[in-house]
Amino acid sequence: MSPNPPTPSDLAAAPETPARSPSDSRQGRLDAEFEQRRERALAMGGAVKLERRRAQGGLNARERIGHLFDAGSFIESGLFATSAVPQDSERSPGDGKIAGFGRIDGRGAAAVANDFTVMGASSGATNGRKIGHVKRVATQRGLPLIFLGESSGARMPDHMGSRGMGLLLGNDGTQYQRLRETPWASATLGLSYGSSSWYSVMSDFHVMRKGAVLAVSSSLLASMAIKEEVDPQELGGWKLHAEVTGFADLVVDTDEEALDAIKRFLSYLPSHHQEAPPVAAVPSGSGEDMGDILGLLPTSRTQVYDVRKVIRTIVDRDSLFELKARFGKVAVTGLARLGGRTVGIIANNPLHKGGALDTDACEKITSFLVLCDAFNIPIVMLADTPGFVIGTEAERRRAPGKIMNFMNALSLMTVPKLSLVLRKSYGQAYLNMGGGRNSDEFAGWPTAEISFMDPQFAVKVVHGLAPGAPGFDEAQAQMDRASAVWDIASVYAMQSVVRPQDTRDYLIRMLDVHELRLTRGVGRHLMQAWPTSF
Amino acid sequence: MPTTQLLSEVTGSVWEISAQPGQQLAPGDTVMVLESMKMEIPVLCEDGGTVVEILVAQGDAVAEGQPLVMVAS
Numbered sequence: 001m002s003p004n005p006p007t008p009s010d011l012a013a014a015p016e017t018p019a020r021s022p023s024d025s026r027q028g029r030l031d032a033e034f035e036q037r038r039e040r041a042l043a044m045g046g047a048v049k050l051e052r053r054r055a056q057g058g059l060n061a062r063e064r065i066g067h068l069f070d071a072g073s074f075i076e077s078g079l080f081a082t083s084a085v086p087q088d089s090e091r092s093p094g095d096g097k098i099a100g101f102g103r104i105d106g107r108g109a110a111a112v113a114n115d116f117t118v119m120g121a122s123s124g125a126t127n128g129r130k131i132g133h134v135k136r137v138a139t140q141r142g143l144p145l146i147f148l149g150e151s152s153g154a155r156m157p158d159h160m161g162s163r164g165m166g167l168l169l170g171n172d173g174t175q176y177q178r179l180r181e182t183p184w185a186s187a188t189l190g191l192s193y194g195s196s197s198w199y200s201v202m203s204d205f206h207v208m209r210k211g212a213v214l215a216v217s218s219s220l221l222a223s224m225a226i227k228e229e230v231d232p233q234e235l236g237g238w239k240l241h242a243e244v245t246g247f248a249d250l251v252v253d254t255d256e257e258a259l260d261a262i263k264r265f266l267s268y269l270p271s272h273h274q275e276a277p278p279v280a281a282v283p284s285g286s287g288e289d290m291g292d293i294l295g296l297l298p299t300s301r302t303q304v305y306d307v308r309k310v311i312r313t314i315v316d317r318d319s320l321f322e323l324k325a326r327f328g329k330v331a332v333t334g335l336a337r338l339g340g341r342t343v344g345i346i347a348n349n350p351l352h353k354g355g356a357l358d359t360d361a362c363e364k365i366t367s368f369l370v371l372c373d374a375f376n377i378p379i380v381m382l383a384d385t386p387g388f389v390i391g392t393e394a395e396r397r398r399a400p401g402k403i404m405n406f407m408n409a410l411s412l413m414t415v416p417k418l419s420l421v422l423r424k425s426y427g428q429a430y431l432n433m434g435g436g437r438n439s440d441e442f443a444g445w446p447t448a449e450i451s452f453m454d455p456q457f458a459v460k461v462v463h464g465l466a467p468g469a470p471g472f473d474e475a476q477a478q479m480d481r482a483s484a485v486w487d488i489a490s491v492y493a494m495q496s497v498v499r500p501q502d503t504r505d506y507l508i509r510m511l512d513v514h515e516l517r518l519t520r521g522v523g524r525h526l527m528q529a530w531p532t533s534f
Numbered sequence: 535m536p537t538t539q540l541l542s543e544v545t546g547s548v549w550e551i552s553a554q555p556g557q558q559l560a561p562g563d564t565v566m567v568l569e570s571m572k573m574e575i576p577v578l579c580e581d582g583g584t585v586v587e588i589l590v591a592q593g594d595a596v597a598e599g600q601p602l603v604m605v606a607s
Contacts, residue, residue, distance in 0.1 A: 302574050326580075329543075353544050354573030386571050391545065393598060456572050 041079050041093045045117025053117065058189065058209075059255040061098050061115035064148050067259045068111060069102030076100040077134060084125040085158060092118055096151075097127035099134045101143070104263050107271060107278075110138040112199075113148040116190055120152030123159075123195050125168055131195075132172055139181050142272030146262055147186040147203065153194030153217060178202050180374035180528045182272045185265050187258040188212045188248075191232070201247050202532040204371050205265040205323070207258045208238045208248040246327035246364060247533065264321060268335040268342045269375050273528070276376050276521025277342035283317040287504045290314070294500040297423065297447060304350040307382060308332055310422065311345055314504045320345070323368065328360035330385075333368040335377070339508040344372035347382035348433065350423075355385040357429055359394060362402035363534040365432075369409040370527045378416035378511055383433035384423040386454055405534060407432050414523035416440050416514035418507060420498065421448035421485070436493055441510050443496040445503075448485040450494075455479035537586055539601040540577055546570025548594045553603065557585045565603050568596065583607035 044050060044060060053060050059067065065074055077100045083092035096118035101110050112131050114121035138145040159168050176198060178184075186203040188196075192214045200206045200214055208214065215222070215236030222230040234240065241248035249265075252258050270277045293313050298305055312320050315336035322334040329352040334345050346365055348355035372379050388394070388403055410417070410432065419434025421444035430450060431438050444450070451458060458479050459465050465472040488494045498506045516522065546568045553565035561582040568575045586604040590596060 302572060304573060304575060350573070351576070351578075354571050354575055356544075356571055386573065454572060 037080060044093055044115050049117040061113040064255060065113050067256055074100055074102035078130045081126045081130060095124055095127040096121040097130055099130040104266060109144045109146060110134045111146040114150045114196055116150045121150055122152045122155035124155045142182055144183040144266050144271055147199040149186055149188045149192040149196040149200050150190030151192055151196035178532050183269045185262045187262060188214045189255055193217050205249050207250040207252060207261045208241055209255060209258050210238050210253055213237055214241060242326040246324050249323040273374055273525055274522055279340045280337055282340045286317040290501050290504050304354060306351045307347045307349045311347055324364050328364035330355055330358055331361035331365055333364055338511060341511060342377050344377045344379040348385040350384050356389045357385055358389040359397040359399050359402045362406045366406045366409045366534050369413060370530045373413045373415055373523060373527050374525055376415055376521055376523050380507055381419040381434040383421045383425040385429045386424055387427045387429045410438055412526045418510050423447055424449050427452050440514050442494050443498045444485040444494055445500050446485055446497060449483040450488050451483040455483055535606045537604050537606045540603040542596045542598060542600045542602050544568060544570040544575055545598045548590050548592050549574060551592055553585050555585050555587055559583055577602055579605055581607055
């Protein structure tokens with residue numbers, strides 16, 4: 001395909017089909033017109049705009065589609081669509097949004113790619129119908145849906161006035177409905193306002209390219225509204241969404257990396273909610289460092305470590321795909337594989353705040369639990385937390401509500417839930433991290449400590465003794481013994497005590513035991529209509 | 535050269551300061567250790583850079599969100 005529009009001389013030079021018969025001649029005329037119109041559509045916003053993009057180092061919408069899908073697999077829907085406003089029809093190839101179906105690693109998927117070179121990929125009547133059609137097909141036929149976001153928002157002046165609003169907005173009551181029938185993945189690859197942003201934050205996975213902006217409306221409009229200069233990156237740049245809002249699951253440097261991330265995300269998921277996730281081959285070398293895993297845990301209980309090293313040691317080699325790594329860092333959420341099967345990992349990370357769970361982490365874990373439950377992904381929880389962050393700031397951030405959203409999500413899950421205590425698990429956080437019957441199998445390493453609160457605090461609360469006071473050390477030693485894993489195992493409130501080096505084998509075996517055989521790996525999806533952000 | 539502040543992610547106290555002004559930091563390097571909730575919490579410079587100024591002293595009480603170190607990247 002050529003990105004350049006045909007020039008009059010090109011058309012004049014086009015070889016004529018010899019007119020052997022009336023039907024041949026007719027065919028030739030039809031082909032010529034078809035080809036002319038096709039070339040015009042494929043030219044997008046024209047050579048000048050395309051060249052400008054190329055110079056800036058980004059891919060155009062068709063190049064993005066080409067990188068996303070298997071070679072030759074894309075079939076376009078709406079190639080000849082243009083703006084419904086007659087005076088714009090010539091300058092709106094594809095109406096600024098390219099839609100269709102293709103294959104990723106042999107599996108079907110649908111996509112909408114915004115073409116910013118055509119009227120800023122603004123939303124209009126025709127491209128709204130394109131999105132609606134592709135969404136409907138994806139939902140009804142069980143195909144993942146991909147949005148490549150880069151749009152200036154609603155097209156002006158089409159949307160102006162009550163007639164414009166009536167014709168363009170609100171005519172599809174399901175436009176922003178999300179029931180998680182099929183996975184949605186999105187990338188923000190440039191300036192993204194309006195519906196392009198809405199689809200990204202509604203997606204199960206959202207990757208941002210550095211330099212891109214995701215916001216409700218442009219910085220220009222925001223500056224007009226609040227009468228002060230607004231910096232686009234402060235308004236909706238990658239740092240904001242990776243670290244503050246949590247809307248970005250991943251941040252990358254290039255378009256190609258963003259598209260590869262979408263492909264990788266989808267490789268863990270089933271095509272729709274009524275099938276189990278795909279099973280991959282187990283890479284050689286998986287689990288080979290399990291013999292040294294205890295060495296990752298500091299000998300002092302006051303020292304911290306990066307739980308991601310523990311996760312990477314346990315799961316299939318190089319299979320951890322972390323989500324929202326810069327948001328709510330006291331917890332790690334990520335897709336991974338164990339014995340080739342997709343699992344969702346939720347782990348406290350003592351490296352940050354000692355692993356104490358804050359409100360951002362609650363939101364991050366809740367959204368991840370909803371994702372896993374929607375697409376039949378068993379979860380593995382690795383606990384090492386002194387509890388929830390408490391204090392006035394936590395209460396102002398609505399900690400009780402966030403903690404209960406997390407807890408409710410966990411209790412509504414119908415996929416297999418395995419929980420393993422590595423070190424600390426105290427108080428309410430013990431329940432949130434799958435303690436007791438809040439998981440299908442509850443286990444602990446011999447290093448696990450379980451109680452209502454840290455033994456040092458417990459000595460103060462129970463005995464009124466502060467560190468250094470006579471009797472404190474004896475009281476704490478008694479508390480330490482009572483918090484050890486053996487007592488909870490003895491009353492069978494914990495099913496297994498697992499040696500660290502056996503953890504990978506134990507988890508793979510238990511995932512097999514708890515496979516949802518009666519429903520061919522499919523859960524009940526009790527949270528399919530839960531919010532898409534918290 | 536743009537500077538960024540490393541903020542305390544917890545309320546606690548400064549246990550130990552390991553970085554010095556002018557020091558080059560690789561991504562993930564520890565600049566100081568805070569004590570909070572009976573744990574030793576490292577303060578990491580995730581993106582790397584050069585230490586411009588240390589804004590707290592050993593033993594200081596720090597609040598969540600308080601700037602601890604200025605780093606040039």
